[in-house]
Amino acid sequence: MIRRPPRLGDRPVGPPRYAARMTDDHSQVSSDSTIRPLAFHAAPGTEDWRVLGEGACAFFRTGSFADGARLVAAIAAAVEGLGSPDVDVRPEGVTVRLIAAGEEYYGLTERHIELARRISAAARALGAAAEPHALQTVQVTVDALERPAVVAFWRALLGYRDRAGSPEDLIDPARRGAPFYFQQMDEPRPQRNRVHVDVWVPHDVAAQRVAAALAAGGRLVTDADAPTLWVLADPEGNEACVGAAGAPS
Incomplete structure (x- = not known):
């Protein structure tokens, strides 16, 4: 999922x-x-x-x-x-x-x-x-079956705090480190990475960034949510997302 x-x-x-x-x-x-x-x-x-x-x-x-x-x-x-x-x-x-x-x-x-x-x-x-x-920012996304337990571990390890109104997000209170997002999973996903990187770029360069990643050997997993989100994979199947906020519809 x-x-x-x-x-x-x-x-x-x-x-x-x-x-x-x-x-x-x-x-x-x-x-x-x-x-x-x-x-x-x-x-x-x-x-x-x-x-x-x-x-x-x-x-x-x-x-x-x-x-x-x-x-x-x-x-x-x-x-x-x-x-x-x-x-x-x-x-x-x-x-x-x-x-x-x-x-x-x-x-x-x-x-x-x-x-x-x-x-x-x-x-x-x-x-x-x-x-x-x-410009760009980076977010780390972690797949979790028991999300509260997983979030508690990473909160303690990183010294992060909950993002306002969002129990699935942790942020650096000093606003320096990359935020962590914990994606609820319904079942295990064997043969797929449980941690991936989301790269947020300006909405007017997102398609260009996706094209560059594909030209460098990547694979498109899905663009069902484009132009807001693309899911890519590297040559060995490790996934990453390219996100763009505020893209015109």
């Missing part, structure tokens, strides 16, 4: 259409309207961004680590009072992620649209070009 990986923001908990607004330490302080990936992509001013498995992300190319540090300072000034994104700085560029990761909701809110606009404007002012096609 193959199931679609959980999509970002599909399971808000609490009052409909509301999520926790996050402070600098990502704790809950007030409410904010939730949105789906497609709505985020459709909003003007979000062209630099792509919703992946773990939030809305953007990559801005910089010429050096020092240039990246200056961009981070500009981002901090631009979003002051509105929220704090997750930022990764490397010599080649800066990756920014927007996500509400509270106790009752894990996903995107309308506030993230304004954050994205401000961050993109700060990058443009410094001449840092966005490269949406350079």
Whole structure:
């Protein structure tokens, strides 16, 4: 049995259409309207961004680590009072992620649209070009017959916590490591791997990534859920999924 990986923001908990607004330490302080990936992509001013498995992300190319540090300072000034994104700085560029990761909701809110606009404007002012096609996130999926017992083991081993409203997902509380998704199985699947990788890429490059994997010797297992999900296998049968959030229908 193959199931679609959980999509970002599909399971808000609490009052409909509301999520926790996050402070600098990502704790809950007030409410904010939730949105789906497609709505985020459709909003003007979000062209630099792509919703992946773990939030809305953007990559801005910089010429050096020092240039990246200056961009981070500009981002901090631009979003002051509105929220704090997750930022990764490397010599080649800066990756920014927007996500509400509270106790009752894990996903995107309308506030993230304004954050994205401000961050993109700060990058443009410094001449840092966005490269949406350079983005991706990775999720590890584990097949489980007794899911609660399996989740408990991995929660303790990794030091992860449950994702809000989703007993089948574990996330790194520091938002650094890859999330784990535990797929409920009805019966054992002999001769098939029980752990596989889900690669989340921008919706407008997903088909290209699938084609590249097939050209490199992969095999298409199913594209029944394309353009949201493709299941592939390597030459020895090890499976992997390519996922795309917010793809136009």
